[in-house]
Amino acid sequence: MVQVAAGDAAGEQPSARHRQFGRGAAVAQERRALAIPPAFVIDQWTTREGLPQNSVSALARSHDGALWIGTTGGVIRWDKSTKTYRRYTAVDGLPHQTVFAVVVDRAGNRWFGGDGGLSRLDANDQWQHFTTANSGL
Numbered sequence: 323m324v325q326v327a328a329g330d331a332a333g334e335q336p337s338a339r340h341r342q343f344g345r346g347a348a349v350a351q352e353r354r355a356l357a358i359p360p361a362f363v364i365d366q367w368t369t370r371e372g373l374p375q376n377s378v379s380a381l382a383r384s385h386d387g388a389l390w391i392g393t394t395g396g397v398i399r400w401d402k403s404t405k406t407y408r409r410y411t412a413v414d415g416l417p418h419q420t421v422f423a424v425v426v427d428r429a430g431n432r433w434f435g436g437d438g439g440l441s442r443l444d445a446n447d448q449w450q451h452f453t454t455a456n457s458g459l
Contacts, residue, residue: 367391373398374409380424382432390432392421397434415449417441 368376374395382390384399391398396411396419410416418436425433430445439453452459 367400371407379420379422380435382424382426384426384432385430390424390426392424392434392436394420397421397424410443417451 367373373391374393378391378393380390380392384390387401387403389400389402391400396409396416398407398409400407412419416434417438418434418441419438421434421436423433423435427433432443434441434443439451439459440457441452442450444450
């Protein structure tokens, strides 16, 4: 489950523990783990909204505002403005079943670290994969 939180209407801000993602926003994998007060929850995404499962291991925001979500079922690109998502799995060229890390660099490349090594999805949506067999990993 992914939850995005921000300050409440009275101007109260989440604690430093909750400000993990973006300016004044927080993302939590488990509501129980971070105990985000209900007044701070803005959105919640679960399997009902398209996550492959309710366990999230990594989050990153790209320059276009999309949220990239790493799970044990691949990667989800969530576009909140259009309320649409795209799931990336082996069928799409992602060699990882489980994605542990997601990073977006300044050039717009999306990097995914997982059980299949390290992969880069460049700004032109072309994949490059790095493993112990083809790189210094």
